Amino acid sequence: MKRILSILFLLVAFTNAENYILETSVPVSSLIDSLDSTMHLRQTFNSDLFHGLSVHFDSVESVHKLMRNKNVINVWPVQQFSQYSSVKDNTSYKEFFVPKTMDTLHQLTNDNYAYKKLNLDGTGIKVGIIDSGIDYTHPALGGCFGNGCKVAYGYDLVGNAYNGSYESIRSSPDPMDDCPHNSTFSMGHGTFLSGIVAANDKEYNWTGVAPGVTLGMWKVYGCNYSTVPNDILMKALEMAYMAGMDVISLSLGLHGGWQEEALAEMANRIVSKGVHVIAANGNIGANGLFLPASPASGKNVISVGSTSNSYVPAYEFQVFSENEFFIRRFSTDSNIFINLKKAYRTFTETPFQLNEVLPIVFPSKKFNVKNDACKPITRKHADCIMVIHQGGCNPIEQVENARQAGAKAVIFYTDTYNTTVRITVLEAASLPVAFVNLFDGNLIYSSINNQTTGKFTNVLMALDAPNSSRTVSGFSSQGPTNELQLKPEIMGVGENVFSTLPRNLKMYGFRSGTSTAAPFVAGQIAILLQKKRVESVLKVGPPFSNVSYVESSIRQGAGMINIDGTYYGQDILEASPAFLGFNDTENFKKCQKLTLHNHHPTRKLFLSLIHLPSLTAIGHKQEEPLEPVIFSNLNNSVSSVILSPDSIEILPGHSAQVSVKLSPPKNIFHHEIYSGYIVAISDLVNVSVPYLGMSGNMKDLKILERNENFPAIGFPDGKTMLQKKQTGHFTIPNGPYLLIRLLTGTQILKIEILKDSLKIGSVPVDEGIPRRWLMRNTREFTEYSNGYYSWQWHGDYIASDNTDKTVKFVSVGAYQLMVSVLKVFGDKQNSDDWEVWLSPLLIMK
Template sequence: MQLTGVKNNSKPWKLALIALSLLVTITAALEDVPTLPQDILRDPKFRAATTGNTIAGRYIVEFDEKYSGTSSDFLERLTQDINRDDPNIGNKLSMTISHEYDSTPSIFHGVSLSIQPKKRKAVLGKVQTASEENVVFTASQNRVVNKLVKSNYVKKVYPVTIIPRPEFTRTSLAYDEALLPIINSAALEVSLPFSHEMTQVNRVHKELGLTGKGVVVGIIDSGIDYTHPSLGGGFGPGFKVQFGADLSGDFFDVNNPSKSKKGKTPLDTCSEKFHQGGHGTHVAGIIAAQDTRYNFTGVAPDVTLGMWRVFGCQGSTSSDLVINALILAYEAGCDVINLSLGGATGWGEDPTAVVANRIAKSGVVVVAAAGNAGSEGPFMVASPSVADNVISVASVDNDYVLLPNVILENGDKFDYSLSTSTKTFPNGTIVAYADDEPEVLACGDSKPSRSFTGQIVLVKRGNCTFDEKTANAYKAGATAVLVYDNELNTSSHPVTAQNARIPVASVSNAAGVTLMGLLGNETSGVGVVFEVELSGSPSLSARKISSFSSVGTSFELDLKPNLAGVGGSIFSLLPVTRGSYGVLSGTSMASPYVAGAIALYLQAHPAHNSSFIGQKFQNFALPSFVDNPAKQGAGLIQVYDAITQLSYVSPGQLSFNDTAHREEKTLAITNQEKEPMTYTIRHFSNRAIAPFNTSQHGYTPIQPAIYTKANVTADLGLSLKNVTVQPGETVEFTVNVDSVSESLDNEPFPMYGGFITIDPVTDYYGEAKSMKIPYVGISGNVADIPIFPKGFPMIVDSSDFLGSHEPGKPYVLKRIPHSRPSLYAVFRLLMGTAHLTTEILDENQEFVGNAFSTSYMPRNTLNPGNFLVVNSWNGSIIDEQSETLGETIPLKNGTYYMRWKALRLLADPELEDSWLTSISDPIVVS
């Protein structure tokens, strides 16, 4: 099948956007990690990055178990080995160690190695061009990496990757002169932070007296304001925050970490201008706050905290730094480690996931956010939460939202949210921007029918930015803009208006519809009063999976996320310089909630290991029987039940893979009660998720995740329907998928799921709870899912970004000395793949050599600029001969083809039909 460039049949603005995206992506690609030979990439010791965000010349090297030397010994030995092969290599590159992982060999023994080019001196008055230097450095670096993977003292080699800063939504609050939020505590129906009633944390505090005392919780995040009175006011022995380190400093640069100036402690000193600041303090408050001003506590207020800071005041961090933090937290004796960070990869081969997994297997409970990619469909769970033994946490919306109210002149009351750029909102008269659609959207060149001088303008969300809406209203004389939501929801979605010159706030769709009804043809407007005090408004999305929460499964079809915590609209602490308190939303908030709950469990049962604890929480979680487990795992944690119930079922979840690979599963019921327990075993199906739609443009990922129109369910065969388990006894039973109901043709590969429930029949004490085991599977053979979308991979000529290349016609590659390559292979992926490679074929389409390759790639989103991989080609292939490994061999002038190969999911790479292939149009190299 021939797949070439994108046909020029799109709207001009879309083509321009794609062209700009390609230009940015290709420019960045020129500075990517130099191409590595297939011999290295296919070596079992080399683990390619699970995202395209690798950092040039940086590698995490894990030593072999038999190696007993230090990091310095390793570098000296490596240098000697390389110099033996090439005495001049020291003139081409320098090698330094960024991080040493020597102290805990049982978890990870190795280094983070930086390989950087040396500036070449002029030879006979001629200085090498950047392109020539890059060729020399690429070959030299490849020799180093080849030496690493061939060395008997090296176990694995991983490229260092960029880990993005955690995303979250902040609800803007009104603050008083003392920079404290103005909360009407008397009007709160439930005490802050609202979530403890949902999860039984209040019962654990009151009835069991557990507060996490004696348990150490480590946090890997952006730092902490330990000067906050609610976090103990200090750092070190005797304080709540006793452990940790600043590993990043305020101005950490992932590409140049050696210049970062680290603080003496993990104190968050970032100013208000850094809009994403305060994340770590908020996380710490969720776990351990003891607040007297608003009379609320964290989940486990008496735990001891550690904070390892890996983010500066802005920007990202790196995988080698997170690994350093994980090892330090482990060595500090943490019982629980929380990571509210990660990138949406869907693969567990990422080195942060590998290290987190080993720590979890050692007995420490590792909890990580599932990610905030809920709008991007299934298979988007973040690493390291995707690791087998790490607890991946989804987010559930809070029962209440803490917001101020707007009161209409008829007495109706609705909550509202201030925009990110607005501190206060005026009272006054509100009018509609226009009386009809689409003018009420206030987008583009729309012009209102009258002036709004001195009035607040009501506009509808959608079709353009909030800044554009605000600018149009401002031109018409408006003093403020109120945006109402375009979706049926319960509360106002926060808006971002960075450049607004007037105040901006938002209300729900219901509030907007009410206002539009009151306004009608009333040109004089409706009076409104915007209260400043915050009060708790019930949320109709309470206990539902948050819209931002990432959806599983992993690309290996393991059930992720595993559990859900409360992460939507969470009131917690912020640094004192940023208002001391705030409401944030994200799986970043749900993850520490679960970490705190596990600290309560460990106070009651200190001998239990991480695997058992995760299963116990899954057994007694509260699922939504509407939502698929790929969105919620086992459901919302119920801490009291997890601690007090004595019986359990293992494993805590099941994955049936796909139709072609599903196997019989075994569940084991253990009764630790003093009396025999009789159970009824049943099965409930949830709705199936539709990953793809084929009705219009072939295979298209569905974003956000939706449920299938057909009721796709599994018919499970249970070897037991009723069972009596004696005290101390374990009874096993098997579970099979007998059949899966048919799906619609345009909704292929539905992800079915449900719960197996084990309900107590005999209950001597009236306290036995049902145990639940979530399961998922995919209908169909996932090896049949096409990995390449229509039009991709594609070749792009740098002189023709708009894609006017005529299909079937040859591309022309002119090799001009000292210039950059002009042809690029651009990839988008419908599905993740464990291996993606580009081969070069001759004019007879016979194999000539390899051009480039990568592994463990996630799928793309529908964002036009989300080009996952861009590779430049200069008309060369990589020499795979061991004695010259890393050198490139220029091809003779002639006609060639690119053949792209992607390994299908769950397929055997040794079988030819396991690879999906595509061949380009001819390329004339001259």
């Protein structure tokens, strides 16, 4: 609870509570004329998408005054969106790489080259990116900006000096990503995403996914401030739409889980106009269900998760040895000095800066021992490279024990004989840490004698990742939405991705995250749009994808985007809808129809239909969310489906319907998510349609966590909590903080004020984080989720019988705060669909 209090004030700053976005039923000019001196215009929106404005209000009365205008039809609070930080980021390292061969970078970007098989490159398609700007002077990104350049469109909506205040905005028509190297938020994120889509690098022999597209960049981040309000993002979306972008990609997000947030709604409207909006689903995969970020949570926005890469980067480690046994293994000449070159990996995907030859030592006399270096190492070794078997204890402890024994670097050998694909992130390690596989660790061990030395180089290598490792990234956020809609919809390559960086950040780098998977998918869609044949299917997600049928659709949606299959397959076979939602038990849709369309001009299609269930996701234990999710492999823990008919003949140009009758799993607890795929198989092409549903009712999931910590009342000093049966004393306006932790998302959270057990009014809507469409809390604070929510009550209220919504302050006396949250799928008019909590007595003076 002490930690809760220490960041209480940070939470209140999460939203600009005095700033609102208002949608109008008439052109915005009429509403601008009604603004008074307490209302300050921020942004205006005038397009066929949206008429409206965002306004800063000096007072709560001003907010409600404008809301009462008959032409205002929607109101959203202004909220701050974070750019997704890379799961692995090498921009803080000065040492760079030397490719081992001319093909090294071509191999590391191998997944980019599907376009070559199709003889397409995205020419004529415009892809807009909303992010931190672009260094268009990079040779791989065309070297210029404007007409005739690869980067032809864009705008800087905030300026480098933007610090979160509206007064600091210095917009310009130049979206250049040129933050100084020492900026606190200078990561080159937008330049990196742009390279994934459209780079064409002659020097290193690699390209992006669609090197022929024309790019647009709308810069929305400053150099030293990590968030941006949604009204600026909405303006950027409007500008990209008005500039004629065919595809718009966003790698940023806010707490989601619902499709009704303002930016998600704006993105969805753009989709309805025929523009494809792609958004990263988020990087909090270890935190459980119902966590797609906004705007990825938008109804028809294509939400993208991350999968691993087909190649991973490594660097060359040289071993110098005179060990006689070791020499005999590699040479018939007993007099030579062996220089063995093996691959090492780092969690930052960057080479070490140790440009010196150092002795190699092992802490144990035997190879592959358990609990290696888990205790202090008695034998000291000055300035050495220590090779340790990873495991048996915390690797941070192993590294620290090596440091205490004199090591300057640690090499962990893992338990895999194949390429070490998944490596441990050890940001707190006291030494540089490298990783090799078990086989290479044994080779290094075999080389050891008193003269064996090694050197870390910056020679970049490409290691082939085993097919078995092509899985959903552990960091990739999981769906579904709170309304049990499929998120993510599609997957893209998001691990160990190589791309461009600004020139002052060494021009290139590796990163991981769903933020890199989204532009990968955006580029693939640009390739398909070049052929002008995917308009209908891509509204939800391409059905032609590479699917791991064991993986749940809450993790992978329809699977990895398959550009080849979609390119050829859509001229032959289409399935609609592209997703089957069976909902929860109360709203169960037992029987649904799947329509199959034969688009081939001359051939009949003979289809066999099969059901492939996926592992059921156990996301709750005793109605509380599990972090991470557990996947069940028990008997009868998957759904069963009857397909009627299970084989079918469709004439050219005709369609046929299939009945899909589902029975939920029998051997699972309540509130588990079952899923799978309906697959139509022909001799020409196959198509998969994902489905999901819930055993149990969303409405039965607890909303409020109730224990010794939550809900709670905190004092303004940020140090003290009011005990459960204690009476709190406060001086207006320094009122109490209300602390709430949500176990399930809620559409509405109300805070009302009671005096003598009678409701007298509600806390004004401008107090703290917005109270609509709230995502559930996670155990920890992440890039777009909170461990809990907080609101401060200053003693102000809007009376229940006050039709003009005038804000008043309570008189001296005793009051209680009543919190009410609406259950998912609940009826606002039904009192049984609300959870209620009543605070202890609060004396206001």
